[in-house]
Structure formats: C-alpha cells, structure tokens
Amino acid sequence: MTKTNFTALLVEKAGEKEYRRSIVNRSLEDLPPGGLLVRVRYSSLNYKDALSALGKPGVTKNYPHTPGIDAVGEVVECLGGAFAPGDPVIVTGFDLGMNTAGGYGQYIRVSPDWAVRLPDGLSPRESMILGTAGFTAALSVWKLAGAGIGPEAGDILVTGASGGVGSLAVAILAKAGYRVTAATGKAAEKDFLLSLGAAEVISRDEVLAGSDRPMMKERWAGAVDVVGGETLVAAIKSTRYGGAVTCCGLVASPELSMNVFPFILRGVSLLGVDSVQCPMASRLKVWEKLAGDWKPAHLESVVEETTLETLEPKFHAILKGQVKGRVLVKL
Structure with a gap:
C-alpha cells in the first residue's frame, strides 16, 4: 500500500496530571498491528472518550493516544478475507479507543473479529448516532x-x-x-x-x-x-x-x-449489561434489531454534529452531565 497520511486527534501527557490534545497528521505506520484497516467516516462522543481525552484514570493507560470507542467506515484492507475492500463496517467496544488508537482518527487498524458489517437499514451516519x-x-x-x-x-x-x-x-x-x-x-x-x-x-x-x-x-x-x-x-x-x-x-x-x-x-x-466484550453472536442480533424494528423513529432529533476541531468543549460538558442526547463526530 502506498504511504497514506491522515488526520487524528492525539492526546499527549504534558506533565503530572496534565494532558494536551491536538489535531495532527499521522501515517498508517503509526497504527497498531491488526488484520483490518478501515477508513473512518464517523465516530461519536461517549463518557469513556472524555475520560480518555482528559487523562482521567480508568480508561487509557498509555499516551500518546487517539480516543474514540466508536467508528464506522469502509474496509481498506482485510487479512483473512472476512471483509472485502469497500465493505461498510461498524467497530464498537473491545479495546477500540481505550488503549488501541480509536475513531478520532481517519483510519483505524483492528482485529477483524471486532467488526460488524453495517446492516441493511442503517446508514453510516445513523449507526454512529446510535454508536x-x-x-x-x-x-x-x-x-x-x-x-x-x-x-x-x-x-x-x-x-x-x-x-x-x-x-x-x-x-x-x-x-x-x-x-x-x-x-x-x-x-x-x-x-x-x-x-x-x-x-x-x-x-x-x-x-x-x-x-x-x-x-x-x-x-x-x-x-x-x-x-x-x-x-x-x-x-x-x-x-x-x-x-x-x-x-x-x-x-x-x-x-x-x-x-x-x-x-x-x-x-x-x-x-x-456489558457492551465492550459482548459476544459477537449477540452483537450481530442487536445491531440487526437496531436496523429493523427497534430503529428509533427520530434519530436526528437526538444528535448534534461536530468535528475533531470543535470537539474539545464537549469532553468537559459530557463529564458534567451537560450533553443532551448524542454528539456525532464527522471525520
């Protein structure tokens, strides 16, 4: 694959209990090993993301790090053939965005076992409003x-x-x-x-x-x-x-x-209820329900869209209980 640079939010430890967040250019070589490379289109904001981004204990052990426990996008490369290039996939849970570079970067590399094929009935945007x-x-x-x-x-x-x-x-x-x-x-x-x-x-x-x-x-x-x-x-x-x-x-x-x-x-x-290590069989069934008869009727009414550049104040707001509904992050 040709050398690819991409944009990501990077959190770095700047001192004792001090963390700095910046938008940087990274290369695919900066990503961890894994059999599935995905071009991320959307992520979302969760309580865990704010903890990781602000350096709060309990989520991320090692910095520098890219948070984002949710991601949806297209497969670029998959070892083993579980997915084909261009397949739309959702990745949530497992170690994504915790200690594995997450969805606040335009590319992620993870195990194919972490991914769910985007079900019919959900657009990539809708899947991350849910997240x-x-x-x-x-x-x-x-x-x-x-x-x-x-x-x-x-x-x-x-x-x-x-x-x-x-x-x-x-x-x-x-x-x-x-x-x-x-x-x-x-x-x-x-x-x-x-x-x-x-x-x-x-x-x-x-x-x-x-x-x-x-x-x-x-x-x-x-x-x-x-x-x-x-x-x-x-x-x-x-x-x-x-x-x-x-x-x-x-x-x-x-x-x-x-x-x-x-x-x-x-x-x-x-x-x-554990959404992190939820077995894949149950994960697939629940996502199918979300794409079908459990799909909320007015998803757009619960969402505010942002970008990596405007995400900073949301980290503080969600920890203070000041975020209503969902925050969608467009990559």
Missing part, C-alpha cells in the same frame, strides 16, 4: 425481553433519560411497543423525552422518594438504569414482583448499598 450508547441501550432492552419482560408486562422506567444511553433507551423501548416512564434531573427536557416516545416524564427526586426504606411500593415491570448508586437502588426496590432491572452505568456511584429483600421476596432480577 455504543445506542448499542448499550438496545442490549438493555434485549436483556429485559430475554427475562420475559415484554411490552404487555407494564411500565418500564428509564433513569438518566436525557443522556446518550438513556434517551436512546427511551426511543428504542417506545419503538418496540413498551410504555416508558423517563426519569431525569432536568425538568427542561420533558418535551424532548416526550418527543422520543416517553409516555410519562418524572423527576429524579420522585424516583428516589422513599428509597431509604427496605422496599418501596411496586411500580415498574422493569427498568433500564444508566446512573447507578442510589438511583439503581430505588429502581430495584420499586420494581414489581418478577420484574427485572438492567444496569449499565455508574456515573452516580459504582457502589450498590441495599438489602436483598427485592431479590428474595419479589424475585426481582438485576441484569448486568
């Missing part, structure tokens, strides 16, 4: 359905509903026929959540009211929690007999401080 947030939300719905919680079971609570995962969970659940109650700490986002398909919007305080008791009044058939901490506790304690709660976030806290009464007296199930 890891949409995949995580859909995986949560998949887990609820697998636990026998269908639309006929009753109301589903979605916490942190105005954020990326939460807003897409509302939209996906509504599209799948569920009645959704969206909980948010941002009263101004009520109309936004109703437009996504929420039947009801309640405050975070309403979810938490009475959560200091051993159990709360049975209210939800199931819940999608993206917050963690006391919000997750309240969701579990207020879920009805035989219901299920999915857990995929820890922005409030990684701790779960509660008794076991909801589990042994009501048979409530707590379902962990």
Whole structure:
C-alpha cells in the first residue's frame, strides 16, 4: 500500500496530571498491528472518550493516544478475507479507543473479529448516532425481553433519560411497543423525552422518594438504569414482583448499598449489561434489531454534529452531565 497520511486527534501527557490534545497528521505506520484497516467516516462522543481525552484514570493507560470507542467506515484492507475492500463496517467496544488508537482518527487498524458489517437499514451516519450508547441501550432492552419482560408486562422506567444511553433507551423501548416512564434531573427536557416516545416524564427526586426504606411500593415491570448508586437502588426496590432491572452505568456511584429483600421476596432480577466484550453472536442480533424494528423513529432529533476541531468543549460538558442526547463526530 502506498504511504497514506491522515488526520487524528492525539492526546499527549504534558506533565503530572496534565494532558494536551491536538489535531495532527499521522501515517498508517503509526497504527497498531491488526488484520483490518478501515477508513473512518464517523465516530461519536461517549463518557469513556472524555475520560480518555482528559487523562482521567480508568480508561487509557498509555499516551500518546487517539480516543474514540466508536467508528464506522469502509474496509481498506482485510487479512483473512472476512471483509472485502469497500465493505461498510461498524467497530464498537473491545479495546477500540481505550488503549488501541480509536475513531478520532481517519483510519483505524483492528482485529477483524471486532467488526460488524453495517446492516441493511442503517446508514453510516445513523449507526454512529446510535454508536455504543445506542448499542448499550438496545442490549438493555434485549436483556429485559430475554427475562420475559415484554411490552404487555407494564411500565418500564428509564433513569438518566436525557443522556446518550438513556434517551436512546427511551426511543428504542417506545419503538418496540413498551410504555416508558423517563426519569431525569432536568425538568427542561420533558418535551424532548416526550418527543422520543416517553409516555410519562418524572423527576429524579420522585424516583428516589422513599428509597431509604427496605422496599418501596411496586411500580415498574422493569427498568433500564444508566446512573447507578442510589438511583439503581430505588429502581430495584420499586420494581414489581418478577420484574427485572438492567444496569449499565455508574456515573452516580459504582457502589450498590441495599438489602436483598427485592431479590428474595419479589424475585426481582438485576441484569448486568456489558457492551465492550459482548459476544459477537449477540452483537450481530442487536445491531440487526437496531436496523429493523427497534430503529428509533427520530434519530436526528437526538444528535448534534461536530468535528475533531470543535470537539474539545464537549469532553468537559459530557463529564458534567451537560450533553443532551448524542454528539456525532464527522471525520
């Protein structure tokens, strides 16, 4: 292959707890080894991306580094023949953007085992409006359905509903026929959540009211929690007999401080959701659902588009909970 230069966001350690971000020119030789080379068209902004870009602990160990845990683009080269040049593919999860150069560069090189062929029914742009947030939300719905919680079971609570995962969970659940109650700490986002398909919007305080008791009044058939901490506790304690709660976030806290009464007296199930190492068989099925009957009706209403050059303030905003819906990064 001829020498190719490309643009990427590079994060470098400039001092103790000091990190510098710049847009640089890189070459394919700078990328890690891997059997699949992809020309990236879009990425997106996730909480993990901001942690990596700002040098926060827990995501990226070694710098300089290019973040971006999401990418969609066309195959340039694939060893082993799993994909052909020109095939559109999605890469999310695994180590992309964590310690492997990610989607904030115009090219990525990864294992072919990390890639999903872009399903019919999704454009590259739509796939990254969804991205890891949409995949995580859909995986949560998949887990609820697998636990026998269908639309006929009753109301589903979605916490942190105005954020990326939460807003897409509302939209996906509504599209799948569920009645959704969206909980948010941002009263101004009520109309936004109703437009996504929420039947009801309640405050975070309403979810938490009475959560200091051993159990709360049975209210939800199931819940999608993206917050963690006391919000997750309240969701579990207020879920009805035989219901299920999915857990995929820890922005409030990684701790779960509660008794076991909801589990042994009501048979409530707590379902962990991991979008990073999700097996490929499940990954393919969930993406097919997102391209089909779970595809949100108004994807463009949840997105703000940016570029690498204008991404900097978004890193700080998402960590402060100031980002509504999704941020699409056009490469």
